[in-house]
Amino acid sequence: MKAVVLTGIRKMQLTEIPEPVISSDKDVKIKLKTIGVCGSDIHYYSEGKIGSQVVDYPFRVGHECSGEIAEIGAAVDNVKVGDLVVVDPSVHCGSCDQCLAGRPHTCRNNKFLGCPGQIEGCLSEFIVMPSFTCFPVTGKLNAIQAALIEPLTIGVYAVNLAAIKNKNTTVAIFGAGPIGLSILMKLKADMVADVGMIEPLDYRLIKAGDIGASWQINPGEEEVEEEVKNRNELLLDVVFEASGEQEAVNNAIKILKPGGKLVLVGIPPEAQYVFNMDLMRRKELTVINVRRQNHCVQEAIDLVTSGAVDVEKMVTHEFNLEETPVAFDMVEGYKFGTVKAMINL
Ligand SMILES: [Zn+2]
Ligand SMILES: [Zn+2]
Structure with missing residues (x-):
């Protein structure tokens, strides 16, 4: 063969x-x-x-x-x-x-x-x-x-781990590659209203807009913390990191509100990230690590079959x-x- x-x-x-x-x-x-x-x-x-x-x-x-x-x-x-x-x-x-x-x-x-x-x-x-x-x-x-079910399962699992109970939860995603977009698709299927995308490639920001992102920030052109503050003065409830970039982790900690959740999905090029522990502790952020997916294949199939995604x-x-x-x-x-x-x- x-x-x-x-x-x-x-x-x-x-x-x-x-x-x-x-x-x-x-x-x-x-x-x-x-x-x-x-x-x-x-x-x-x-x-x-x-x-x-x-x-x-x-x-x-x-x-x-x-x-x-x-x-x-x-x-x-x-x-x-x-x-x-x-x-x-x-x-x-x-x-x-x-x-x-x-x-x-x-x-x-x-x-x-x-x-x-x-x-x-x-x-x-x-x-x-x-x-x-x-x-x-x-x-x-x-x-x-x-x-496409396999990459979608990663998004489904990451969102399920975040356990978002309220449709008014404010969310941002770093990285509009297939995994970031899968997260976005699952959040939209769950009717989460306010989901923003932060991504340095403009054509990917456009794609995120097509799929339903409420706002888009290009971190190469705009100051992420300032832009988020302009939109959500109290900052955000949940941030999904799907780029694997240290810079995204730094920004994620800045734009999360006290008690917020940081969901780490992206694979960093090096084994270690540096976290601003002072800020993370003062805000009492919860960090959730995502390892591939667990028991989400059937849910992903159903989301596509039903037309929700x-x-x-x-x-x-x-x-x-x-x-x-x-x-x-x-x-x-x-x-x-x-x-x-x-x-x-
Ligand atoms: Zn893969
Ligand atoms: Zn085993």
Whole structure:
């Protein structure tokens, strides 16, 4: 089968490799339909690592995907051959303390699709996964919507962790990439009225406006704290950080009101952030860390199926498998107004 593998920093190759085979009676073989290019794939592409997660070449990335069930193991009963499925890239063990505590996303033995040293990614014609990772969506979603469920789940989970109970809660999001936009979409589906977007790329601010942001600030051109104060004198209840930038964290602490919540979703390039502890303590801010998602796949599917979220709004470019290197280059350089690039097979 055809596959795209990383062979070095900014090096990618289309190759021919053997098709994967079902090795457990609970496995399914999936024929890939659509694969989303994620910011984390780009880190592996351009830096060869994310923190302690280092690529050993050659390696195949890709974890946001939809596909058609091509073959099932003897004990599989949740999907059948021909089903279009959303694939949850996270494979948990089901028996460690975290799994037993209802936290499979922090499973001690977690293996993640397209994560170095864990499972080869989905940039290929077929993958084999345990059937519990597959959610059938035939007749509900198209292949592109189905592949966008994974990034959407991160937004859904982050918003659920923030536990916003009042629709008049004032909110800001730093970063209008696919994750920031997913957070925005979930907040709008929850009817949260006042959600602002802070983002240095104007075309992404426009996209956020299309999706329903009530106000937009470009931190490269405007003073964030001052602009927020002009709008909300008492400052904000909740801030989602989805850019991974220290500067955004600094500003987030400034624009949160006493008792506010800072939800950290973005992945910083370095392992550490610096927090203004004096301000954070005086305001008694709550900091919430978000690790991928937990039990949000079905909710994300339902949000798209019901029409509450139009997840395809974030798609700006589509490619075929052979064009994957072009897609990665574009997403890395934020070229041509890229927000989300999809690879269709
Ligand atoms: Zn991703
Ligand atoms: Zn586990």
